[in-house]
Amino acid sequence: MNSLLGGIFLGWSLGANDAANVFGSAVSSRMVKFWTAAILAAVFVLIGALVAGQSGIKTLEGLTNFTINQAIIASVAAACTVTLMTLLGLPVSVSQAVVGAILGIGLLNRQVNFAGLEKVVLCWVGTPVGGLVLGIIVYKLLAATANGMNLNIFQSDITLRLCLIVAGSYGAYALGANNVANVTAVFVGAGMLNLSAATLIGGLSIGLGIFTFSKGVMETVGKKLVRLDPFSALVVVLAQAITVHIYALIGVPVSTSQALIGAILGVGIIKGVNTIRRRTLLHIFLAWFLTPFVACLFALSLDFATHLRYIPGQ
Amino acid sequence: MLKFLFRKEQQFQELITKYLDNLRRTQEHFEKAMDCYFDFGLGENCDFLIEQTHKFESRADDLRNEIEEMMYSKVLIPESRGDILRLLESIDLIPTHFETVLFMIQGQKLKVPDFITLDFRELMRLSLECCDLVIRQVEAYFKKSENIKPLVSTIDSLESRCDHIEREIVRKIFASDLNPFEKLQLKELVVQMGEISDQADRVSRSVHIINIKRRV
Numbered sequence: 001m002n003s004l005l006g007g008i009f010l011g012w013s014l015g016a017n018d019a020a021n022v023f024g025s026a027v028s029s030r031m032v033k034f035w036t037a038a039i040l041a042a043v044f045v046l047i048g049a050l051v052a053g054q055s056g057i058k059t060l061e062g063l064t065n066f067t068i069n070q071a072i073i074a075s076v077a078a079a080c081t082v083t084l085m086t087l088l089g090l091p092v093s094v095s096q097a098v099v100g101a102i103l104g105i106g107l108l109n110r111q112v113n114f115a116g117l118e119k120v121v122l123c124w125v126g127t128p129v130g131g132l133v134l135g136i137i138v139y140k141l142l143a144a145t146a147n148g149m150n151l152n153i154f155q156s157d158i159t160l161r162l163c164l165i166v167a168g169s170y171g172a173y174a175l176g177a178n179n180v181a182n183v184t185a186v187f188v189g190a191g192m193l194n195l196s197a198a199t200l201i202g203g204l205s206i207g208l209g210i211f212t213f214s215k216g217v218m219e220t221v222g223k224k225l226v227r228l229d230p231f232s233a234l235v236v237v238l239a240q241a242i243t244v245h246i247y248a249l250i251g252v253p254v255s256t257s258q259a260l261i262g263a264i265l266g267v268g269i270i271k272g273v274n275t276i277r278r279r280t281l282l283h284i285f286l287a288w289f290l291t292p293f294v295a296c297l298f299a300l301s302l303d304f305a306t307h308l309r310y311i312p313g314q
Numbered sequence: 315m316l317k318f319l320f321r322k323e324q325q326f327q328e329l330i331t332k333y334l335d336n337l338r339r340t341q342e343h344f345e346k347a348m349d350c351y352f353d354f355g356l357g358e359n360c361d362f363l364i365e366q367t368h369k370f371e372s373r374a375d376d377l378r379n380e381i382e383e384m385m386y387s388k389v390l391i392p393e394s395r396g397d398i399l400r401l402l403e404s405i406d407l408i409p410t411h412f413e414t415v416l417f418m419i420q421g422q423k424l425k426v427p428d429f430i431t432l433d434f435r436e437l438m439r440l441s442l443e444c445c446d447l448v449i450r451q452v453e454a455y456f457k458k459s460e461n462i463k464p465l466v467s468t469i470d471s472l473e474s475r476c477d478h479i480e481r482e483i484v485r486k487i488f489a490s491d492l493n494p495f496e497k498l499q500l501k502e503l504v505v506q507m508g509e510i511s512d513q514a515d516r517v518s519r520s521v522h523i524i525n526i527k528r529r530v
Contacts, residue, residue, distance in 0.1 A: 031391050143530040152458040153398075154323045156528065157391045230391055231530045 003068060004187060006075035008205040011183035013082055014094045015045065015209020018179065020217040021240060021256040022171030025233035026164045027218040034215050040165065041172040041214075042207035048176025048248070049203030054195050055251030056181030059120065060098065061189035063113050064106030069306065071190035077101035077298035078182070081291060090287035093255030096124065098182040100292030104299030123252040124288070127243060128262035134239040135266020142235055160230050167234055171241035175256055176203050177248035185253075232267045239263035258284070326381070326389045330456055333377040333402075334449055337409060340370035341445050344412040348438055351419060352431065364416045371409040378402050397524045404517045405452065408445060411510045418503050426500070429490065430483050437479045437507055444472045444514035448521075455521050462525050469518040476511035480504055 023037035066074065078097040085092035099120055106112035151159060180202035187193045193201065228236060243259040261284055268274060347363035354360065381402060385395045418424060426434055451465040483504045487497050 029392055030388075146530050150458055152456060153390070153394055153528070154320075154327055154456075157394055158320055158323060160391060230393060 003072050003192065004184075004201065006072050006079060007183050007187055008201070008208075010075050010079045010082070010094065010098075011180075011202055011205025012209035012213070013079065014179055014182060015042075015206035015211075016213035017082075017086075017209075017217055018094070018175055018206075018256045019045075019172070019210040019214040021260045022175060022237055023168045024218045025228055025230075025237065026168055029230065029233070031161055031164055031230060032168070034218065036165070037168060037218065038210050038214065040169045041175075042210045044169045044172035045176035045206045045210065046200075046203035048173035048178075049180035049199045049206070050176075050196075051173075052177035052248050053180035053199040053202065056178060056248060056253045057185040057188050057195060057198055059116060059251045060102060060181045060185035060253065062116050063099070063102050063120075064109055064111050064189070066105060066186055066190040068190045068192060070105045070108075070303065071186040071192065073302045073306065074098070074101040074105050074186045074299055075183075077104065077302050078295055080298050080302075081295040084294065085287055085291060090283050090290070092287055093124075093258060093291055094179065094182050095253040095255050096288070096291040097295040098185070098253070100295030101299040102186065103292065104296035105303070107296070108300065108303055119250075120252050123247055123250065123254055124258075127247065127254040127258045128265075128284075130243040130246065131240055131259040131262025132266040132269070133262075134242050135235060135263035136270055138239045138242070138263075139232075139235045139267055139270045142231070142238075146231070160234060164230070164234050164237065167238040167241060171237050171244070171256075174241045174245035174248055176206060178244045178253050179256070180206065181253045228264070228267070232271070235267055236260060236263040239266065258288070322384070322387065322389045326384050327456065329377065329381050329384060331453075333374065333381060334453055336370055336374050336377055337405065337445075337449055340367055340374060340409040340412055341442060341449075343367040343370055344409075344416065345438075345442055347416055352426070352435060356420060356423065361420065364420055367409075367416055368413055371413045374406060374409050378406055397527070401452075401517070401520050401524060404513070404520055405448075407513050408448075408510060408517070411506065411513060415503065415506050415510075418506060422499060424499060424503055426503075427490070427492065430486055430500075430504075433479055433483045433486070434504070434507070437476055437483065437504070440472050440476050440479070441507060441510040441514070444469050444476070444511040447472070448514040448517050451518055451521050455525055462522060466518050466522045469515055473511045473515040476508055480508035 019038070019041045023032065023041055026032040027034050027037050075098075078094065078101040081097040081100065082092050082094055085097075099117075103112060103117070146156070149156075180199050183202035183205055184193060184198035188195060188198045237260075240256060240259040240263045243262070244254060244256050247254045343363055343366045347360055347367055350357075350360045350363055382399060385398065389395075390398065447465055447469050450460075451462055451469070454460045454462055454465070484501050487500050487504070490497070492500070
């Protein structure tokens, strides 16, 4: 059980950070209460992990072979990378950190499944692009529907609130389905857990992160990125959830933050406004390139450190 | 079936309806008070109707406070709340103008001279027509019962006519033999009466903009 702590810690930090991507704008704008959002997010993350989280785990465990020690090193390296990037103020992707760490272990083992890696990297490129395209499509569709319905202010506000709850729950489901692999795939690769146990433990640890530490992040992330009107917030959450869900079906863990930023850019294109500052975009691209390399370096360094032996002076 | 979930919204909608009904009644009493003043001059009847108008104006304030309190108890999404609060503040100035006109006449014992009575009554009639339309427009906004846009242009053209009549009355006042003090008093009264249609026009534009803002 102790050896799983690194993974549980990673899951906890993922839940604390990424729940903000699905319910952040609704909670920070006081449209949904935090506890309503937290309960829904935790429940749907778990359902997503249990129902559709297995294919992502298969992809990641297939990238290389692990020993138990290496599995622990990979998850600790990923957690350290996430912490470092967060301290540097860069928007970090847990998925990229995990894959970078796995790659580091794979290099040590001299065994990397390049076909699998190619699929993963392609999906990374596709995440913000997918978010952007879906942001545009979802905006057009929802706007046409909303304008056609001719609802009064009360009806439209209630509908919007309900839709945000439904979209947030769907986003949480997609988050669980897609990102549970980041938390426990290495332990499946090392033979410590079977698939069902991995999805359960991963889902529960993400849920724990949501319950214990996501409130502050939800309240700040929704405001920090860009102030969206409630309708745009709904579009962004829905587009992001669909993007992440698609990658969950393909079986590649991707960054919910990158999908979200793509969707925000898409909404910006439709509305003809700059929804994200250039500096933020620069940070995103920087983090996009740095995260896997830093995680790989951490994994190599940690592995090196664990193999150091004290030789008394002769 | 889901009615119990939206009880607050239902109550809020009922309060808005009450507020608009109260606005109508304030307007009715203002009109009666003005007619009484023009037909019989200041007296007991007129004082009673002025008092009634004041009561309905105070009731409008109470209802507005109730609506504001309800809105802060999480009815409507935050973005809508700001719009509705600003709209109510703006509507609330209409009964205040009714009251101010009546208090000016009553407090300063004003006498509208015959040579402007017809114009003054026409200004009042058009201003009250603006108010009728604005109440209809606000109702239409909340209930989506009719298209708002045609009402905006009707109110706008009525307001322009009111402005024209207002200028004409002021011109007649200053061309008359009244003493300067009386002239200034009457001018103030006419401007105050003109404020009713100006305010109705402002409300109408706000409703129009809020409505456009909600389209996506």
